[in-house]
Amino acid sequence: MRLNILFFLFAISACSQSITTRLAEPGDWIIQEDTGEITNCLSSDNFEIDSTHLDFWPIKYVRLGLHVMDKTSRPFSFDSINGPKQLRTLIRMSNEILAQRQRLLLPKGNNYPPLTTRMRYVIEPDVDPSEDGIYFHYDEEMPYHMHNGKFQNRGDYKIFNKYKYRNDSILNVFFIAHHPDSVASKTYGTGNAGVAFGTRYLKMVGHWHDFKKPWEVRKTLLHEVSHIFTLNHSWIKNDGCDDTPQHNNCWNYNVKPGCSEVSNNIMDYSARSIAFTPCQVGRMHASMAREGSKQRAYTRPNWCEGTGQHAELRDSFVLRHETDLEGNLTLLPGSYLEVRCRLSIPEGHRITVMPGATLALAGGKLHNSCGLGWEGLFVERRGRLQGTLMLLGKDGIIEDALGGASLPETSPSSD
Ligand SMILES: [Zn+2]
Incomplete structure (x- = not known):
């Protein structure tokens, strides 16, 4: 009985905590060394489709x-x-x-x-x-x-x-x-x-x-x-x-x-x-992701302004290929996204890191590949829990974000 009352009180308190959302700032980034492998972002191997993360292959x-x-x-x-x-x-x-x-x-x-x-x-x-x-x-x-x-x-x-x-x-x-x-x-x-x-x-x-x-x-x-x-x-x-x-x-x-x-x-x-075969599909997607390629030019550029196809991440994923999303990207509570390559967000859309989710930028680039303005990177907070931003190594890039670049000016290996 006492347990039930405690649970009830906790539930009330959890529900009463509102979520706040704001643009990421340089001070949000936790800087750490990058211990991952160097990634060849246009290697066709890295474009082989992961059927559990299709949102990253529009x-x-x-x-x-x-x-x-x-x-x-x-x-x-x-x-x-x-x-x-x-x-x-x-x-x-x-x-x-x-x-x-x-x-x-x-x-x-x-x-x-x-x-x-x-x-x-x-x-x-x-x-x-x-x-x-x-x-x-x-x-x-x-x-x-x-x-x-x-x-x-x-x-x-x-x-x-x-x-x-x-x-x-x-x-x-x-x-x-x-x-x-x-x-x-x-x-x-x-x-x-x-x-x-x-x-x-x-x-x-x-x-x-x-x-x-x-x-x-x-x-x-x-x-x-x-x-x-x-x-x-x-x-x-x-x-x-x-x-x-x-x-x-x-x-x-x-x-x-x-x-x-x-x-x-x-x-x-x-x-x-x-x-x-998986490799053949990977090769075709690699050709379409390569900026300036003929194959990319033949592809409808739905990534510029977006189609409303939003992407979500619920678990852990390391982005080792270049990708052009066609809507918002939301990292749900508990998820982890490591961006090692180019990730494009369409005009007027955003990346949201929900409370308990982590976005790690590890040499990757967040931008709009058509040079249009995307809304930027947003961090959500509920009570003491907020979205986490990590900068692994020193080479992350943010471009075209209307809220401005939000990376810290220095990183551990920059001096
Ligand atoms: Zn033939």
């Missing part, structure tokens, strides 16, 4: 501009009535793969976590936002695609040079048909194909006049876009990922004698290509 939206090449004199591609719907279906189906958790067939017996990629594709129009971002070009001078033979033009830039738009921020994708005469030839291979031109643009080649199976083409689109986002063919030895074993690149089981091992990795030539 979904990235890759902007695509779609072009259909054809000729009025001899139409051989998508028609302008049904084509846009078919192309939107292709993008939707590609996004379904990006969003699904796929188990990898290789390496055999692997226990890689089935991943979502935290990426999606969006079709983005040129200047007029009322357009759908799918453009039909009827041009007698532009060639059909010749994949091989005497007149092969796989590496041709004519269509890109003439019809590209906003290629500083949009990945232009051209759908081009095989030459009708080639299709009639028995010696010309006329399957679906794709060509990625460095990081500049994509060509998708197929039987677009008779397009019925978007699910067969989605893997070509995913494969080629992934090339643009730094992925290499995964059956080869040195593709930049340790979790993609070298193999014979069989299209399917028993397609060739001895084909008993078939991959479903998106970067293999396989009928089953739909899956990404």
Whole structure:
């Protein structure tokens, strides 16, 4: 009975303590030595997705501009009535793969976590936002695609040079048909194909006049876009990922004698290509986080002003990769965030360190990566308990905060 009364009194007292919030000041920082390891913040290893802390991997939206090449004199591609719907279906189906958790067939017996990629594709129009971002070009001078033979033009830039738009921020994708005469030839291979031109643009080649199976083409689109986002063919030895074993690149089981091992990795030539390894997803996110990269430019900059997708931390997390959040970041009571890399907060948003939570800045940078003003770092107090700020080592940076920089001027190793 006495215990109950005590508990009741404590509960009353706890409820009566109000929370105060204020901007962090230089005197709030507890300075300590950094005993952690030096971090390479753009190493793709550090971008491998931690599914228990997805808030630090916001979904990235890759902007695509779609072009259909054809000729009025001899139409051989998508028609302008049904084509846009078919192309939107292709993008939707590609996004379904990006969003699904796929188990990898290789390496055999692997226990890689089935991943979502935290990426999606969006079709983005040129200047007029009322357009759908799918453009039909009827041009007698532009060639059909010749994949091989005497007149092969796989590496041709004519269509890109003439019809590209906003290629500083949009990945232009051209759908081009095989030459009708080639299709009639028995010696010309006329399957679906794709060509990625460095990081500049994509060509998708197929039987677009008779397009019925978007699910067969989605893997070509995913494969080629992934090339643009730094992925290499995964059956080869040195593709930049340790979790993609070298193999014979069989299209399917028993397609060739001895084909008993078939991959479903998106970067293999396989009928089953739909899956990404942790390293591959990490490489793509590393390319998008790198400031000034082409891949980042193709990504919708939702991090500038924010989308309202707020991030929370309930436990302990060490930020070893660069990240651009799209809303407020709140460290809940009991949580610990160690910032060793660049962390961007959108304009008008803030970081809040709640009572009992700790933010440790260990060589990292808090800023807005678009150079806009974010509200700043806020510390909450309830009674005697307040959020803790720690400066580990001397190299922390705070930029673009409207409340001003709030780090102490000196640190233990600065003299
Ligand atoms: Zn390829």
